[in-house]
Amino acid sequence: MMWPLQTFGALLMLGSAQASKGDHSNEYNGCYHICHFNNCSSNMGVAAYESSQSLGEKILLWSCDDECKYYCMWRTTQIFIDKGLDVPQFFGKWPFARMLGMQEPAAVLFSIFNLLAHIVNLRWFRQTVPSSAPLYKIWLLHAVICINAWVWSVVFHARDTPWTERLDYFCAFSMVLFSLFALIIRLSGPRLVFLKELAAVVGVAFFSYHIWYLTKGRFDYGYNMMVNVFVGVLNGFGWLAWAVPRLKTRPYVRWCIFTVVGAMASMLLELGDFPPLFWAVDAHAMWHLATAPLPFLWYRFLESDCLYLLQRKSGPEYKKQI
Ligand SMILES: [Zn+2]
Structure with a gap:
């Protein structure tokens, strides 16, 4: 995902195909x-x-x-x-009031907010950052991956089927996995070409395995959760470990820190499991609402970082610059 730990939310909607x-x-x-x-x-x-x-x-x-x-x-x-009993879940989900044929209209709307946030910020990124800037293409690709993922989030929440659910999971994972890849690229700086290529090959191979494993039979929710937590934690703490020591010399990295911390904080919403307010807004929908502003912080970091690298591109110290 556009920021590190968002996938945790996906983890917590893992029960959807289970009986209730x-x-x-x-x-x-x-x-x-x-x-x-x-x-x-x-x-x-x-x-x-x-x-x-x-x-x-x-x-x-x-x-x-x-x-x-x-x-x-x-x-x-x-x-x-x-009968005075608690509201029950059905097939791992709370009852939601359908609207215009959409199963979870609030989650659809909030997913659209995230989608639009990426589209708007991608536009700004392209207007602000020259295409000659280092990492320009990586972040463009990242934005496309995020936009794709949010489209599938909209589709899944509009209509929950085994295949829309899988596509939502896979694309959500593609965001966090690509974010980890981008971190490795960022850490490598202009050197370590071999490491970048290795990261790309391993990333594509693992993502292919992940999809193959989860589509070959019953969806393994436990494995999916484990992998998402692992990659999410590595990604989130990796970005923090890179950004925090640079805060003094490059104040713009605060936008990176804000995004990661915001993403972590928004995860707390997912821990609450309550019947949907107005039969529409459950904890998962609130999590989607909470993450919608994060791209505005994240792309601010990306713009500043790309411009920072561009400025130093021709300097003698560039090769050492990460
Ligand atoms: Zn969702």
Whole structure:
């Protein structure tokens, strides 16, 4: 991700394909089977359902079966509330009120904020930093990777399927892994070409393995979490270890520190697990909201750092400059 530790949030939504109290309850299962039998077991029933769908629901590929799951989720939730029980989760997720066919409208909106933050900052970066600046292309590629990841975050929160979930995870991981790669490039300075090439080869190979492993069978949530935590911690603390000693001589590195600390602090939101406010805003959505301003800090650091390196590019000390 554009900054180091954001992936931790992805870790904490790991339960989404797992069974929960709600979908295990008799209320839910009874409702689902009756709904499915009455509405989705005949062509006429399916046709009647399809003709009642809104455009958003059609675009987001809601099926008759999905509709029964959604309807029964809310029926079951109401029964739990009426009995004075806690709001249950369903398949690892809280019940969210659908809007325009989108399953988690708040998380969609906040993911769009992150997406726009990258697009706007990428524009500014390109206007401020000459393409001849060192690391210019690396940060451009990083921005594209982040934009891609946030697009998939929007898609996943709009419509949760095993494949949109995987794409969201993979692309989120691509952000944090690339950020670690960029750290290695930054640390190498203009020298150590071999190290850069090695980092690129190892990064691509590991990312390919990661996708292969997670798509070959059941999604291994435990492994995915472990890898994300490991790379995220290495990345976050790596950037801090680089930036903090340089704070006195290069005050602009504070923007790097602010971003990493902000990303870490926003993770605290993910620790709270509560039923969604207004049936829309849960801890995960709040985390997406909290990270949306971070690109404004991060790109400020990138711009200053690229200009700093550019200024010294032709100087005698450049080769030693990291
Ligand atoms: Zn998300």
